[in-house]
């Protein structure tokens with residue numbers, strides 16, 4: 001079975017295989033990062049936080065545990081169904097496309113763990129920034145946590161195989177034509193599957209230019225989840241605190 005690559009984020013992220021491949025995604029890391037982030041931002045308790053492209057809600061759940069009123073949204077029906085098991089009065093999940101405004105205002109909007117830049121049409125990135133802006137209260141803040149493409153280019157593992165739940169996922173990565181592409185192929189129950197994850201290879205300067213167009217101000221740039229200053233050559237992450 002081969003999946004159409006256009007709008008891959010609508011299909012791949014919703015397959016059971018996406019959830020198997022990333023089942024070991026780090027909940028401890030999410031907890032540590034949200035703690036570090038909120039200590040830095042010093043957002044008053046009970047403030048409203050939007051986790052845009054929340055996946056299965058690992059950051060939303062932690063932010064809520066810390067005392068915030070959190071809404072997590074994602075396009076993946078399966079992820080939201082899973083996250084919804086943790087819903088409470090101050091923790092809600094919803095299926096929503098991040099390119100569209102949610103129609104509610106928040107004190108903080110976070111977009112974490114490379115949840116930006118999936119779209120073939122570059123204008124969709126600007127639409128996402130507009131939707132972030134329109135979801136912010138006056139003086140609200142936004143956080144975008146992306147990968148540092150320069151570091152990744154110099155340290156790219158082109159091929160490897162990961163065996164999870166008895167499935168051998170063959171991963172093939174490349175950076176070309178403005179995208180970081182991960183081809184994922186595997187066999188399961190006699191069927192062959194091929195998927196592709198694609199994220200635009202945006203660097204610091206691409207983001208700066210988009211923020212300028214969208215009239216978004218950069219307050220801080222960090223390079224990892226401990227909030228160390230960003231160094232283009234050494235940092236694994238590119239984390240913006242925005243206003």
Ligand SMILES: C[S@@+](CC[C@H](N)C(=O)[O-])C[C@H]1O[C@@H](n2cnc3c(N)ncnc32)[C@H](O)[C@@H]1O
Pocket residue numbers: 009013025052053054055056057058059073074075076079096097098099111112113114115118
């Ligand atoms: C790399 S995952 C990160 C998920 C989550 N932030 C985390 O750290 O676990 C990217 C997420 O973006 C979501 N996504 C992709 N396109 C989207 C869109 N247009 N609107 C909302 N979510 C989207 C995917 O379904 C996926 O859950």
